[in-house]
Amino acid sequence: MSQNAPSLSKRDQLIHTSLELFSRHGFHATGIDLIARESGVTKRTLYAHFGSKDELIVATLHHLDEQLSRYFETHINKAGSNPKQRLLAIFDTAGYWFSENNFFGCTFINATAEYAQENESIRKVCSEYKRMGREFIKGLCEEVGVRKPQELADELSILLEGAIVTAQLSPQLEAANIAKRAAVILLEQALTKQC
């Protein structure tokens, strides 16, 4: 999940630092001055690349979108070619994610919490990310060949969301394993129903 490249462009460095600080401490709690300092960059340079803090937030969320999507796709591809195993690998991947030491819940959820009313563009990036996630899961359900892939995908998506916030709020629970256990039941039910 984490990448520590030796030589990033100033822009990438700023986004990288922003992601770390926003995820760990939240958005309002993270000031522009700190981001610039931690990036080894002047505040003036920051504003040369991003017109405002909100723009920086949006760019950071877009970066996280790509990063998380790649993370899940990579891990699921490692699970092999069996469609059922690929679908359930979602929850194994989630388990890896939760165990990383820079996991602080879903930053998209956190961003929506902090900008529920104020900032349309931030909220839009978050809901769009979630929509794409559901599309991805729906694709895996279609591979499995259940009768109503949309319904199963919606159910598994909610399970995944629940596992994320449970891992965030109640780390002692094995949220990913519980969600996977439930997912197995829902998947088998969806498969038998079409006979």
Next chain:
Amino acid sequence: MSQNAPSLSKRDQLIHTSLELFSRHGFHATGIDLIARESGVTKRTLYAHFGSKDELIVATLHHLDEQLSRYFETHINKAGSNPKQRLLAIFDTAGYWFSENNFFGCTFINATAEYAQENESIRKVCSEYKRMGREFIKGLCEEVGVRKPQELADELSILLEGAIVTAQLSPQLEAANIAKRAAVILLEQALTKQC
């Protein structure tokens, strides 16, 4: 969910206003001055009742804890005495909750997002609330009489959490109904498994 009492004590008025503003706009984004003004109270009075903003936040979350617990218990009791119906009424209640116009996701999740590192006491209130919620659901599972009530309760808890954040991020989805559909399957599976 909302209560508009005519004459509240200053303390209750402050907590009531805080809950509204914190839920709608977030914690860092809501200033002490605004809370005092909207409560019709001086900032000096606010600090006479609560030693700091963090103390006010903790008190507000405790109030929300009681309010939400009562909300769910009341609605579930209205569902009658059939244990299965009572258990599934969790998700009907969630559906009512999501449709209220002062629903902005779970304020406990939002608080944890904003104070993940900084404030232990705030985080503790939130995780404790979630723990009690799981206990409550476990009690309903025991009433139903499944073999492993803890397992089913953990699964349904994750479903509920997932429905909450899905309703927050993707309001167009009928998150409560989807979660209930999944809950029915998990419940029936838990019941047949013990034969």
Next chain:
DNA sequence: CAACAAATACACCGATCTGTATACTTAATA
């Protein structure tokens, strides 16, 4: 070498933040 873009250094702006100091007023109570 000349020209230009990118980044730096650094002071500064107005606004807002949490929290406090001080003096005055109201209302209930003993």
Next chain:
DNA sequence: TATTAAGTATACAGATCGGTGTATTTGTTG
């Protein structure tokens, strides 16, 4: 009626916030 607690009014402190103005330096490219 005297006392006391609760609240008001208002100004202020010290820090931080997002964002800008300006001049200087660096590095690359023609």
